[in-house]
Amino acid sequence: MSDDLPGSPATAPDGLTAPHAVYEACLERGVLAFQACARCSAAIFPPRGRCSQCGADALTWRASAGRATVYSTTVLTPRDRAAHAVVLVNLDEGYRMMSRIDDSEVAIDERVTVEIAQVDGRALPLFVRNGGDR
Amino acid sequence: MTDERALRGRVAIVGVAESDLGEVGPGVTALDLAEQASGRALDDAGLTIADVDAVFSHSAFYAMPTVTLAERLGVRPRYTDSTAIGGSSFLAHLRHAAAAIDAGLCEVALIAYGSNQRSAAGGLVPSAQNHIPSYETPFGARLPVSAYALAAARHMHQFGTTREHLAEVAVAARRWAQLNPAAFEQSDLTIDDVLGSRMVSSPLTVRDCCLVTDGGGAVVVTSADRARDLPRPPVFYLGGAEAHWHTSISQMDDLTMTAASETGARAFDLAGLRPTDVDVVELYDAFTINTLLFLEDLGFCAKGEAGDFVTGGAIAPGGRLPVNTNGGGLSYCHPGMYGIFTLIESTRQLRGEAGDRQVSDVHVALAHGNGGMLSSQVTVLLGDDSTL
DSSP: OOSOSSSEEOOOOTTOOSHHHHHHHHHHTTOOEEEEETTTOOEEOSOOSSOTTTOOSOEEEEEOOOEEEEEEEEEEOOTTSOOEEEEEEEETTSOEEEEEESOTTOOTTOEEEEEEEEETTEEEEEEEEOTTOO | OOOGGGGTTTEEEEEEEEOSOBOOOTTOOHHHHHHHHHHHHHHHHTOOGGGOOEEEEOOSSSSSHHHHHHHHHTOOOSEEEOOOBTBTHHHHHHHHHHHHHHTTSOSEEEEEEEEOHHHHTSSOOOSOOOOSOOSSGGGTOOTTHHHHHHHHHHHHHHHOOOHHHHHHHHHHHHHHHTTOTTOSOOSOOOHHHHHHSOEEETTEEGGGBOOOOBEEEEEEEEEHHHHTTSSSOOEEEEEEEEEEOOSSGGGOSOTTOOTHHHHHHHHHHHHTOOGGGOSEEEEOOSBHHHHHHHHHHTTSSOTTOHHHHHTTTTTSTTSSSOBOTTOHHHHTOOSSOOHHHHHHHHHHHHHTOOGGGOOSSOOEEEEEEEETTTTEEEEEEEEOGGGO
């Protein structure tokens, strides 16, 4: 197992092998998990069974540092709650995910950091602004 | 056949029709509309259900769409295809029908669609419920509009595209709709109206988003040889291409570049044509950003320049390029999956039967379908007999 894979090593909670179940269990423990391919080193998200870059059956669980750059953002203003931004963020480890930032001022290219929160009884990886840094 | 180019001109659209459109009211089902459009398209083609031996359909309202529709119509097909790739499905069906007819697997293909989403639900009825986890829905996005909003925001950031550029697309669509008696929205619309309307998911306002209507459509396809014996002028299939690169918007590599960049290039290559050869362009405009992205990706202008390309009414009636001459999904009709209407309008323009909105001297039409979150893309080139 190569140590130069993106992120840091992460262990699947005991007994779990199904990709989504591992991801959710890691989140509940406060870890933003993703997968990396031991053959081609690609960072892979969302979770799956085999590498979608090279096809190898060689995915291994990794922990993200949760630092990212905003790739795009859209602001929604629901009637029943405050305005929020739905964002696509590029994680430093080399993958992209959707998330939410409860600050509609967030802009493309801004640096943001994950903050795992309990929402409706489940752990969700939300992000917060790093004070407007680029 | 070893080269797809051999399909060029081998099949033709011989009948097209819409069902009743707009708001059909309570009691009329999606299947009723698909049936109605099918019957009218067969009448237009001078054919009957006895001639149909292939059925192509997709629906958000009933499972096994071709099986359901064929029973209703009284058709027992020997070729059946419910390819479900969202709003572009019906353009994919045309390419599949072309290959199947040319291979002798069937002779007369009916492609049909119906939706009563406005009367039944008042909003978009999605095609299927996913029973797998989503890595997007927990974050409060309003899908699909937020996906297109993210693409628009990125295009603005990267290329300096403005909300005024997006509004130009909505205004051009409305001006075409005002020439189409079947269009749902006929009232005047200005750039300022679009800019001042309710924001749904920034930077897209309600006027950057397509209509929510009822409606159905159908297209009848057969071999070029048989088409020449039928009453309507044949509209020949010159080439088509399908591609999809992602399903979730978070997995789209570059939000400013869709798979239409692949399908456009392939379809033009198969047809032996270039964008400058196209006389009318019918694009899947579920949102104003779609039109900008597809004009770029299909090669009508360079990447990043569509905002300037559409400015000053350039794609409106009398502009430099006629785009969405029926008024599009933005102002004419959008029952949830708009693709079949790009084929219907292309056919009418090529036949010269588009009334007040008829573009002069039309020989080549491009129809482009989109599905999901800028996901599936299908491009089809059609032509009259001068293109063979």
